[in-house]
Amino acid sequence: MDDLYRDYILDHYKRPRNFGELEPHDLEAHDHNPLCGDELGVHIRVADGKIVELRFHGQGCAISQAAASIASEEYVGMPLDEVGGLDGEWLIELLGIPISATRRRCALLNLKVMRGATTGDASWPNGGG
Amino acid sequence: MATAAAPSILDVRADFPIFGRRIDGRPLVYLDSAATSQKPESVIAAIDDYYRRHNANIHRGVYTLAQEATEMFEGARERVAAFAGGQTETTIFTRNATEAINLVAYAWGREHVGPGDAVLITQMEHHSNIVPWQLLCEETGAELRYLDVSDEGKLSLEQLDAELARGDVKLVACAHISNVLGTINPVAEIVGRARSAGAVTLIDGSQAAPQMPIDVGALGPDFYAWTGHKALGPTGIGVLHGRRELLERMRPFLGGGDMIRTVDFQRSTWNDLPWKFEAGTSMVAEGVGLGAAVDYLTGLQMESVRAHERELVGYALERLREVAGVRVIGPRTAEERGGVISFELEGIHPHDVADLVNRENVCIRAGHHCAMPLMRRLGVPATARASFGPYNDRSDVDALIGALAQARQVFGV
Structure with missing residues (x-):
């Protein structure tokens, strides 16, 4: 089996969870990784300070799309004020695959978009590096 | 029609020290000369x-x-x-x-x-x-x-x-x-x-x-x-x-x-x-x-460099047609092209294509190639791109084709 493109990564890439649009929504953000053309947006519905529903949408490499799908299952139910405290290491650990420096931003794009939607901070988690 | 046994017009790889490099015990297949070329010993x-x-x-x-x-x-x-x-x-x-x-x-x-x-x-x-x-x-x-x-x-x-x-x-x-x-x-x-x-x-x-x-x-x-x-x-x-x-x-x-x-x-x-x-x-x-x-x-004579790359591009275009799901972007014939081939592989994002072929030491580029308006015109977010230099030969093309087949296998497409 491939180290990076494990079965569950390819499964999330081919059948992404929580993907599409969500209307109406309370929060949204859209961003891209200009280096490789990965694009990702999110619509979020909030109740009692928690994320109750979200949908990612966009296009990109398997790592960026699978990472968004895998992380989406963690984001649902999370208190909004916790999202800003998540860092890149949390996400990389969640993915469970060796992410090289050149693919790091692919993996982190969904967290960048989530932080943009919930805190307005559009910078890369951990500087993206 | 050209065959795999045909010799290259130029045979100069030995002039380029970097091709002595082995990564994981295997040779380099450098197909990114449009980004930068390798350097001969004399330079x-x-x-x-x-x-x-x-x-x-x-x-x-x-x-x-x-x-x-x-x-x-x-x-x-x-x-x-x-x-x-x-x-x-x-x-x-x-x-x-x-x-x-x-x-x-x-x-x-x-x-x-x-x-x-x-x-x-x-x-x-x-x-x-x-x-x-x-x-x-x-x-x-x-x-x-x-x-x-x-x-x-x-x-x-x-x-x-x-x-x-x-x-x-x-x-x-x-x-x-x-x-x-x-x-x-x-x-x-x-x-x-x-x-x-x-x-x-x-x-x-x-x-x-x-x-x-x-x-x-x-x-x-x-x-x-x-x-x-x-x-x-x-x-x-x-x-x-x-x-x-x-x-x-x-x-x-x-x-x-x-x-x-x-x-x-x-x-x-x-x-x-x-x-x-x-x-x-x-x-x-x-x-x-x-x-x-x-x-x-x-x-080398620039006429020979051009002939060498045209021959290689022709061979690469021919072999890329063998790979299911490949769509080549740009002019159809080698005569109308320089030594650059951009392509898409159905079901696999170019970035993943480049990552997967790198496991075979095949160096290609994926992305917008510093031409974002052209990507928009072509309606693609990015392409994979193989490009050639005088040091490339048909074995490099063969390695790319083999690596693309493996990439398709990993992705199950």
Whole structure:
């Protein structure tokens, strides 16, 4: 089996969870990784300070799309004020695959978009590096 | 039809030390020469020899080392000019092709382009031949217009004529060979028509100079820009060939040492061509290295380099057709292309394609290739791109095809 493109990564890439649009929504953000053309947006519905529903949408490499799908299952139910405290290491650990420096931003794009939607901070988690 | 057993036209891989490198015990399959070329031993040795035996600042020193360094640098300029069919005094060394184009946009553009004027470029330009014109047009109030790219990756001379007939085009800038599509543009026709309409022309020869014979004098553009590192030379040196009458009338680009004749408290006068446009200490070692690179290419003969790459591209196009799900972007035949092939592989994002083939040490590029407007025109977020140099042969193409088949297996497509 491939180290990076494990079965569950390819499964999330081919059948992404929580993907599409969500209307109406309370929060949204859209961003891209200009280096490789990965694009990702999110619509979020909030109740009692928690994320109750979200949908990612966009296009990109398997790592960026699978990472968004895998992380989406963690984001649902999370208190909004916790999202800003998540860092890149949390996400990389969640993915469970060796992410090289050149693919790091692919993996982190969904967290960048989530932080943009919930805190307005559009910078890369951990500087993206 | 060519067969896998056919020998390459050139057989020069042994001249390039990097191909002695093994990664995980296996050889390198380098298919990214459109981004940068590998360097022959003679270039590396020339730079090494310059620093070990001749290093000194050039042009004003009277001691032996300074004379040697000056002769090496200016000798390189003569050979670089001759390589591209230019004249020595109108061959300006810049940091890269981007700086060469910026030189024209600033030193010529700011003087000659104004409100109501247009700058005409194409949808297939590299960012280096887009952004300087955007800045110029923003500053001067001129309009930036584009020639379309057809679905087959070509320009239309009829559209060029129509644009020129509007009477407001001051400058036409166009790539000689597209770094994404591989298209060899009809630059002689473009230059001729633009000139008849009174427009100044700039050709970006970054992809062409390393791949085919160039005769700037016969081609006749007002400016022709290219870069050393794609032409087997070092990074940090580019070339601008300019028309003498324009260069003589232009203001300097950067001010500083070397580009002046006299400096008074308030005013200065300018050095002769080409030094008027070379402020500050020159890239001496890089110039010497580029001189060695054009010597090497001249030794191979550029006709042979072109024939070699055309043969390889033909073979690659043929073999890519064997891979299910591959869509090649750009002109259909090798005759219409330089040594560049962009493609998509159905069901696998280009970034993943590049990552997967890297497991077989196959180096290709994935992304927008510094041509985001072209990506939008083609309706793709990115492409995978394989590109060739004189050191490649059919085994490199075979390795790519094998790696693509493995990539499809990993993704189950």
